[in-house]
Amino acid sequence: MSLTVIKQGLQDTLQDAGRWGHQAEGINPTGAMDQYAMKVANILVGNDPVEAVIEMHFPASAFLFTQPALIALAGADFAASINGEPVPYLHPIMVGKNDVLQFHKPLSGARSYLAINGGIAASEWLGSSSTNLKASIGGFAGRNLHKEDELLTCQPSIAMYMPQHEYRVLPWKADIRWPDEHTGILVLPGREWERLTQESKENFTMTSFLITRQSDRMGYRLNNIPLHTLTNEEVVSSAVSFGTIQLLPDGRLIILTADHQTTGGYPRVAHVISAHLSKLAQYQPGDKVQFQFTNHAKAEELFLKQQQYLQQLQKACTLRLKEFLHAG
C-alpha cells in the first residue's frame, strides 16, 4: 500500500499520455488534459514523463500516505498542505508514513497533477493506464477515485532508500515558463472556416469568449456571439481531435478536449495548436478565451520548443535527484 484516499474529490482520475491507436474502433484517447503539467510532475520525481499521474479537479481528494514516498505537484495551484503545513508546487517533496496531503483552495488553474516516484499501479488497457470514464476502463477500476481507495506504486519508491523519512521539500524547483510570448490561444483554421460569414469570422478573432459551466474533460462550451455560416450543407462525420473547435447548430462553439468522441459531424471552425493545449486545459468556467490565428510553421516551432524545454528540465532534475540521493 502506498496512499489511501481519505476524502473523495470532485473528479480525480489516473491519466497518462492517452490510449492511442484505437480511434478507428471508437476508442477515444483520453489522457491527462494538461500533458505539460503531467510531464513536469513526473520529471520532478524522476519518473518517465508519461507515467500515470492523478489528475485532480477542485475540490480535490485528500490522501494519507501509508509508506514514505517522493511526490510532486504541478498544474493548477489548489493550495496544498501536508499535515496542515502549506507545501509548494513544482518541487519534489518527501513524505513520510501517515502524512496527509490535502488541497484547500483553487488559487489558479483547473487541473492539478500529483506524481509519485515509482509510478502508480493502474489497470492498463491497450497500452495505456488512462481512465476512460465512458467505457469504465483503465486507471483505477475505470472510474474516478473514491474514499478508501488504496493506491499502490508500481515499483518500490526511492523514498525508501532516503536517510530520513520525514516530510520535507527538496530544495529545487522546476521553472515551467517555456519561451512563449502569446497571451491568447493560437489556432489553425479548420476545414469549414471558410463557411463562416465575414462578420462571424471577425467576431471569432476580435472577441474573447466566456467559457461556460458546461465544460469538462469532453469539451468546453463557449458563450460566444452566435456565429453564422454561408451554407447549411451538412458535414458528414469524420475524425476530430483534442483542440478541435466545432460550431454547434445554435451558433455557439465547443472546444473538444481530452475525452472527446473520436468523430464528429459539426463544422470545424479552427483547431487549437498542440503547444497551447496545456494552457487551454487550465482555463476554468468563467475565464475568457481569445483566439488568434497562426500557421503550421509557428505551431510546430512552439511545440518543439516546449518539448526541448521538457528535455532540459528532465536532464537537470535527474542530475539534482542523483546528487541528492548520493549526498544522503
Place this chain on the structure above:
Amino acid sequence: MALAPFIYEIFALGDTAITIDLGNRIDKALNEEIIYRYYQFKQEPLTGMIEAVPAYSSLTIYYDIAAVRKKIQDGSTAFEYLRKEIERKLLRPVQTTNIEKRVVDIPVCYESEFAPDIDKLIIHKKISREEIIRVHTFSSYRVYMMGFLPGFAYMGVVDESISVPRKTQPVSTAAGSVGIAGNQTGIYPLDSPGGWQIIGRTPLQLFDPGKQEFSLLRTGDEVKFYAISKDEFYQLKKN
C-alpha cells in the same frame, strides 16, 4: 481491381493530424476506397504516424510532430512533408485482395419494452410495426465507420420509409439499443446518453474490453439484422 480515380482534398486537422477527404458524402464506393487506404497506411505507415482513422468519406492520420520534423532536411513543416508523402502514396493503386469481408448477423428484439421510440416512428412515418421490422431486417447494412462510443458502428443506408431525424436532446439509452438517425442505423455498445430513435435491442455484447477483438463490428463489415422474441432475447443474453 480497377478503381475509378478519386478526387481528393488534403487538409490539416490542427497541427497533429491530416485528413484526406474524398467528398463529404455517404457513398459506398468512396467508403470502400477509404478503407483500402486505411489498410494501406496501416501496413506502410507514414513518417511519424500514430494512427489512422477512417470515416464515411475521409481518412485522418494522426502524427507525432517531432518524429516527422526529424526527417525533414529542407525546412518545410511536418504538415507539408506529410501532405507530399500522402500524395505520393495515393498515386499508387491499393492492393484490395487482403481485406477480410465479414458478414455479421445481429438478432434484435423489436418489442415495445426495448423500443421506446418505435411508436413515434409508427405515427411519424405512417407505417406499421410489422412493416418497420420487415424494412429494417430486409436490407444488409455497411459499417461505414466506427465512432461516438467504443465499438459504436455507423451503418447505412436505411430505407427512406423508416428514416427519422435524431432527437433534439439526448436521453439515457441502454446498451444494445438499436437506433435510427436519418438514413443511418446503429447499436449502442454501452449505456449512454444518445439521440438516436430506438426501435429495438440486441442481446449481443457489442463491446467487450476483456476480449482481444473487443469490438464486435469493424469498419467495412456487412450487417444483417433478424427479429427475435423477448424469450429468445433473454435466452441469448444468458448465453
